[in-house]
Amino acid sequence: MSTHSPLSTRAAIITGASAGIGQALALDLASKGARIVLNARRAERIDELAQRITDQFGTVETDQGIRPRAVCVPGDAADESTIDAMLNASQDHFGIVADLIVANAGRGLDGSVMTSDTDQWESMLKTNILGVARLIRKAGTQLLDLQANRDWQTHPADLVILGSTVGRHISPFSSMYGCTKFAVNSLAEAARRELGPSGIRVSLIEPAIVKSEFQEMAGYDPEGFAKVMAKFAPVLAPEDIARSIGFIVTQPASVHVCDVVIRPTRQDYP
Numbered sequence: 466m467s468t469h470s471p472l473s474t475r476a477a478i479i480t481g482a483s484a485g486i487g488q489a490l491a492l493d494l495a496s497k498g499a500r501i502v503l504n505a506r507r508a509e510r511i512d513e514l515a516q517r518i519t520d521q522f523g524t525v526e527t528d529q530g531i532r533p534r535a536v537c538v539p540g541d542a543a544d545e546s547t548i549d550a551m552l553n554a555s556q557d558h559f560g561i562v563a564d565l566i567v568a569n570a571g572r573g574l575d576g577s578v579m580t581s582d583t584d585q586w587e588s589m590l591k592t593n594i595l596g597v598a599r600l601i602r603k604a605g606t607q608l609l610d611l612q613a614n615r616d617w618q619t620h621p622a623d624l625v626i627l628g629s630t631v632g633r634h635i636s637p638f639s640s641m642y643g644c645t646k647f648a649v650n651s652l653a654e655a656a657r658r659e660l661g662p663s664g665i666r667v668s669l670i671e672p673a674i675v676k677s678e679f680q681e682m683a684g685y686d687p688e689g690f691a692k693v694m695a696k697f698a699p700v701l702a703p704e705d706i707a708r709s710i711g712f713i714v715t716q717p718a719s720v721h722v723c724d725v726v727i728r729p730t731r732q733d734y735p
């Protein structure tokens with residue numbers, strides 16, 4: 466790995482890295498030189514990804530010696546104990562405070578407020594809203610301390626948050642999921658206003674349809690979804706979102722691309 470790689474001095478934390486956008490992003494950021502803390506509930510998946518990252522992009526040199534480029538913190542990203550463990554893992558494993566935090570873990574839910582499975586409401590609200598709010602609070606506290614003690618213009622710090630186009634445009638067909646992403650939209654903008662003046666970029670990424678495990682996890686009817694995909698084809702791949710995030714976090718510290726909506730070209734709505 467070249468020392469000129471744009472993220473070679475930085476460590477990233479990515480929640481929900483065992484599939485889809487989180488996995489693609491871990492590979493993209495590692496290719497740019499970052500050290501990575503991987504989180505998801507499926508431990509074996511992130512173990513494999515961590516191995517792949519080190520095999521592909523090399524080990525890193527730390528004060529404690531040569532270390533693998535990626536470390537895993539399995540667990541529920543909405544639990545405070547998991548968040549603490551992720552933040553500590555960067556310092557323990559890499560000897561640096563993570564300054565690129567990605568709140569990506571999330572899930573969808575088929576149906577509206579009238580038709581969706583009410584048994585799944587609480588767990589989705591916990592993952593999609595509480596988890597993001599807790600990560601903003603804990604990582605934001607750490608980043609404020611970090612930026613107060615270094616020159617922010619030479620050391621960018623990023624909080625990247627995955628929203629959705631259904632968190633900006635009301636979709637009656639997935640209204641319970643959509644309301645969680647409206648909450649994320651509001652949390653991200655509020656955090657941007659609160660943390661930006663201290664040299665911390667808070668970026669909201671709002672994808673439309675990305676083909677990943679998301680659709681199956683949300684319980685979408687495969688036939689119905691295949692029709693939607695055919696209508697807008699080709700839909701986005703996780704790598705399309707990862708590439709945009711990679712662009713944002715490699716901008717100079719004084720440049721903030723803060724709200725990004727990414728759609729398949731032929732998707733008119735939402």
Ligand SMILES: NC(=O)c1ccc[n+]([C@@H]2O[C@H](COP(=O)([O-])OP(=O)(O)OC[C@H]3O[C@@H](n4cnc5c(N)ncnc54)[C@H](OP(=O)(O)O)[C@@H]3O)[C@@H](O)[C@H]2O)c1
Nearest residue numbers: 481483484485486505506507542570571629675677678679
């Ligand atoms: N795909 C889309 O069309 C789309 C569109 C707009 C926005 N988004 C948003 O983008 C983000 C990523 O979605 P994706 O498409 O990559 O979905 P995905 O392929 O289903 O991946 C979701 C990831 O989140 C993890 N995860 C879920 N709940 C978790 C929890 N409680 N704790 C830790 N990890 C958890 C999953 O891993 P484990 O199961 O191993 O925990 C998995 O790694 C989500 O926030 C989603 O809402 C997706």
